[in-house]
Amino acid sequence: MILVDSHAHIYTKEFKEDIDDVIERAKEVGVEKIYMPNIDHESIESMLNLAQKYPGYCIPMMGLHPCSVEKDFEKQLYEVEEYLSKEPFAAVGEMGTDLYWDKTFYEQQKEAFKIQCELALKHKLPIVIHCRESIDETIELVKPFSERGLTGVFHCFTGSLDQANQIIQQGFKLGFGGVATFKNGGLESVIEKVSLEHIMLETDSPYLAPTPNRGKRNEPAYVKLVSEKIAAVLDRDVEEIGEITSRNSKNLFINP
Numbered sequence: 001m002i003l004v005d006s007h008a009h010i011y012t013k014e015f016k017e018d019i020d021d022v023i024e025r026a027k028e029v030g031v032e033k034i035y036m037p038n039i040d041h042e043s044i045e046s047m048l049n050l051a052q053k054y055p056g057y058c059i060p061m062m063g064l065h066p067c068s069v070e071k072d073f074e075k076q077l078y079e080v081e082e083y084l085s086k087e088p089f090a091a092v093g094e095m096g097t098d099l100y101w102d103k104t105f106y107e108q109q110k111e112a113f114k115i116q117c118e119l120a121l122k123h124k125l126p127i128v129i130h131c132r133e134s135i136d137e138t139i140e141l142v143k144p145f146s147e148r149g150l151t152g153v154f155h156c157f158t159g160s161l162d163q164a165n166q167i168i169q170q171g172f173k174l175g176f177g178g179v180a181t182f183k184n185g186g187l188e189s190v191i192e193k194v195s196l197e198h199i200m201l202e203t204d205s206p207y208l209a210p211t212p213n214r215g216k217r218n219e220p221a222y223v224k225l226v227s228e229k230i231a232a233v234l235d236r237d238v239e240e241i242g243e244i245t246s247r248n249s250k251n252l253f254i255n256p
Ligand SMILES: [Zn+2]
Pocket: 007, 009, 037, 094, 130, 204
């Protein structure tokens, strides 16, 4: 069984005590790589330390999360840019828009999004998009950049089939995680109709643990539960789901 966790924040305090066991459990179920999106300037050091401890296995990305976009976002993006010019990263991210938690800095979020799209184009990297309550807005935001060749993934996709198709038409992938396993997640109809070539698996650890671990701390080994759910919805072999989605992740991201 081959699996890739395309989105996990395993450098956060939630993993401080047992990160080595977490990695061991991921390897046991077949996880080949764990891609780590950055959050903001406070998370960079612990993320890079983990990447250094597990080279080629825990792979870092560089970006500014929309929920960390505040008044000082330009200063934070300057730091992101500095890192992008001196070290290799798998992608720019995570970045995006979030109208769920706080709308105060929405204009700044959009500005930070555009700046990071430019950085990704400049460094020939894909992007990892977070959008919550803002899928349509974000599809519009990314359009001029996808027309210039930018690709990436809409991580933790929870939208409709129509939105999924618009994203795919722009050359972007869909990231499916714990929500795909939730009883009321409503994603079966999307999974059934979208080609596997456009799907990547993720956990978003430590958040959004899949059923039956919903509510607990999430970890990369649980990406297997997501692959099993997709296999069940499509009535296909779980090994095949793992293989195709892992290939999609490895092809999209830059591997150091
Ligand atoms: Zn995330």
